Amino acid sequence: MNATAGAIATYNFAYLDEQTKRMIRRAILKGIAIPGYQVPFASREMPMPYGWGTGGVQVTASILGPDDTLKVIDQGADDTTNAISIRKFFQKTAGVATTTRTGDATVIQTRHRIPETPLKSGQVLVYQVPIPEPLRFLEPRETETRKMHALEEYGLMHVKLYEDIARNGHIATTYAYPVKVEGRYVMDPSPTPKFDNPKMHMSPALQLFGAGREKRIYAIPPFTRVVSLDFEDHPFTVQDFGRPCALCGAEHVYLDEVILDDAGGRMFICSDTDHCEERREAGHAGEMLAGEAAQ
Amino acid sequence: MYVAVKGGEAAIENAHRLLDDRRRGDRSVPALTLDQIAGQLALAVDRVMAEGSLYDRELGALAVKQARGDLIEAIFLLRAYRTTLPRFGYSRPVDTAAMLVERRISACYKDLPGGQVLGPTFDYTHRLLDPALAEDAGTDQPVRREGETEPVMRVSEILAGEGLIEGDGAVAQEKGVGDITRTPMEFPMDRDTRLQALSRGDEGFLLALGYSTQRGYARSHPFAGEIRIGEVEVSVDIPELGFAVSLGRVQVTECQMVNQFKGSAKAPPQFTRGYGLVFGQSERKAMAMALVDRALRASELGEDMTAPAQDEEFVISHSDNVQATGFVEHLKLPHYVDFQAELDLVRRMRAEHDAARVTGAGDELEAAE
Structure with missing residues (x-):
């Protein structure tokens, strides 16, 4: 320009x-x-x-x-x-x-x-x-x-x-x-x-x-x-999703909730798309991808 | 297999292509030219120049065309261009007393030196739709009287002669030119920078605030001392030359409101002023600005602070429509990361709530206390 x-x-x-x-x-x-x-x-x-x-x-x-x-x-x-x-x-x-x-x-x-x-x-x-x-x-x-x-x-x-x-x-x-x-x-x-x-x-x-x-x-x-900021008896904690990414299997990362159908089906995937892609390229697979591979 | 929710580059490109198509509309109808917009939608262009703070009819017309007639969008386009221009210096104050007046009226006097000049006004027209305008039926040439080339005395000068109105206010010599586009605003503001902010403020917002003062929220008993529209000369000091050089003329609308003032410990009873100055022909905006300027002088004049129009931080922080429209409309952007965090919290709190209900009445009583 x-x-x-x-x-x-x-x-x-x-x-x-x-x-x-x-x-x-x-x-x-x-x-x-x-x-x-x-x-x-x-x-x-x-x-x-x-x-x-x-x-x-x-x-x-x-x-x-x-x-x-x-x-x-x-x-x-x-x-x-x-x-x-x-x-x-x-x-x-x-x-x-x-x-x-x-x-x-x-x-x-x-x-x-x-x-x-x-x-x-x-x-x-x-x-x-x-x-x-x-x-x-x-x-x-x-x-x-x-x-x-x-x-x-x-x-x-x-x-x-x-x-x-x-x-x-x-x-x-x-x-x-x-x-x-x-x-x-x-x-x-x-x-x-x-x-x-x-x-x-x-x-x-x-x-x-x-x-x-x-x-x-x-x-x-x-x-x-x-x-x-926190208090001694109420220390700061971060969210824990209690599950890994459905695509790359990463744990302790921030996840997006994706609605799969109109029957309440949902999955949780990495919010950080680059992190998720790099892990999948390196061979990691979450339950959703593993399931697909099995089919 | 799963629903892909992420937006795509192609989607954006297609959306913008569709926007271009809708802007152009029916290809069998000739496209608007900038001359047509600047000439026949002149007041739209004036508003865009005023709130876009850039005096350029051609760019104003281009912005209106590009924005499909959405004036706030056009203002935004002009601002985003203006902001990239290097700042060479500041003009000398324009002298509105030396204005080539096209319109000049005063509500305070039946007649006065320089006369009442109506000019091109909607006032006293009957707002009946004119089917003749649907066609290009031809328009009569305007009638012009032999013009007075003498400068037209300001009404405020007539009142000042009797000492009945406060002075124009003095600006300390060493203060320099305030500039809200180059210095971040700080509250409380000086009146010069406050007037700058009002001058580019949203017409609708200032109109509503000015109206609120008339309806009793910080009533200031205003009279339209004078409204004048016309061209003023803009000149700039050239340090190398040692004198001022004229850059050309711009059209402005100036409004001086004359307001009642009972007097205070600091000042005798006298008329006070509210001031409005806007690019182009923008009478409604100039009047609203003058009302709001006067209302914002409440603390300076020792008046009770009772209404929104008197609250500088409230008024000035929310008067810019480019800021306002951006932030309101940003709610369209994805917020799902934060929403996810809130979902998690609400689910947890609901679970706790349900658990508390199950544990019985004793706890509820305690909660109620």
């Missing part, structure tokens, strides 16, 4: 102009310097709607170079419509190489999941964030929540978690489960299931979070402590 003489509208490499990318990179650097702190930035309108990954796309556009290899996932899958749309956007505007293999990517943009394959040093995971403020549903006003972060006043959050336990016997938050970063800021991990929270802790990869509509960027540098 280089400038064409006579065209009435033209665009830069990776869509954003260089001034904007520099501004966003400054915000990213500040975010890295203060892990978990939400850095306000002058978010731009993007050619996809707010709430569809504009924050993540801006972060990706600002860090992407011509030599990068990009992977985009949504719900853990490379082939969901919005992931395809964003991947094609960068193919078109930046011409970068793309991949579905977690291990081959230098930049991974994600919505709602962290890949099952552990990330490596040098990789960047870019999260799309709808509501960056973990305290938002306890206090709707930004003026108040910023003050609460500044004063490290997180009592309200603990009261909320305590009330969950008093009412339900356990904490009733299953995704966007709040974490404390490097012992200071309480942070929203974006609406990833809490199953993925432990993967953020001491990750060798750089984790960047972009919230376009709310105009915030935050970051977790490599090897940073990320602790899910």
Whole structure:
């Protein structure tokens, strides 16, 4: 998409102009310097709607170079419509190489999941964030929540978690489960299931979070402590599906429930499509595939 | 064997191809040209330029065409283009007193210097559908009086002469130009950046909020002091030259509301102002903006905060229709990973609930307490 003489509208490499990318990179650097702190930035309108990954796309556009290899996932899958749309956007505007293999990517943009394959040093995971403020549903006003972060006043959050336990016997938050970063800021991990929270802790990869509509960027540098909030007598636990993936037989991974028929038949398969495919290529088979092979 | 639920690249491509087809419609009907849209759907293009914050009739018309007439979609297209343009600098403030006025009315005075100029208005038309417009029956040339080329005095200046209205407000010299597209918004906002946000805010949202102030939710007794529509010159300082150079003219609509004010400990009783300024001919928007601007000045003027229209964080955070439409419509995106987590939780809680019911009345009594 280089400038064409006579065209009435033209665009830069990776869509954003260089001034904007520099501004966003400054915000990213500040975010890295203060892990978990939400850095306000002058978010731009993007050619996809707010709430569809504009924050993540801006972060990706600002860090992407011509030599990068990009992977985009949504719900853990490379082939969901919005992931395809964003991947094609960068193919078109930046011409970068793309991949579905977690291990081959230098930049991974994600919505709602962290890949099952552990990330490596040098990789960047870019999260799309709808509501960056973990305290938002306890206090709707930004003026108040910023003050609460500044004063490290997180009592309200603990009261909320305590009330969950008093009412339900356990904490009733299953995704966007709040974490404390490097012992200071309480942070929203974006609406990833809490199953993925432990993967953020001491990750060798750089984790960047972009919230376009709310105009915030935050970051977790490599090897940073990320602790899910809990109580001594009610320690944090992750979901356990109690069964392996029906296709690749993987255990202790996040599973999607797929309805098979209108008689209540269902199976559970890996949410991370790349992880599932790589395992199947390596010869693993779950009950559904094993059953097919037997037939 | 099992139901494949994941979306496909081919599906997206086919959907967009169908969209292109529907946009074009019946191929035996000539395609719309940008000139037709800019010329004959001018107010749609004006709204798109105003809320898209980009003054370019050709691109506005292209956006309307591409969006199949969905104006918020067109605004979005224009914004997403505008945002990629490098920022060279800021223009000098436009002087609306020097406007080439095409329309200028005041509800405060029967007649006034410069006169009441109706211009091209829907006001006083009878809203009867005109079957003649279904055909191109030919249109009369407009009648023009010998124009006054003198600048037309602002109504606020007439009131200011008597000291009955507050000043325009001063901006500190060192403050520089606020820019909501380059600096993240922070609450409380300054009035200049707040006005910027209102100027690109959704017409429908501001209309409803302005209306709510008239119906008693932060009533401010407004009078339409003046509404003027016309072209103003935009000039920019060129540092290398040391003087300002004209870039051209843009059409704007300006509304100054004059509002009653009883006075406070800080200020004497006087009229106060609400201000609206919008690209193109957008009178409804400019008036609504002026009402909301005045309502948002409640804390500055020491008024009671009682209504949504006075709440800056509420109003400004929700006035941008590109943000609003995106986030509302993002609910269409898949959320099944989180929904899976919620399914799991609800199943578990139901099981616990059923188990608790079985264990008898004693527990229930305890729960009821």
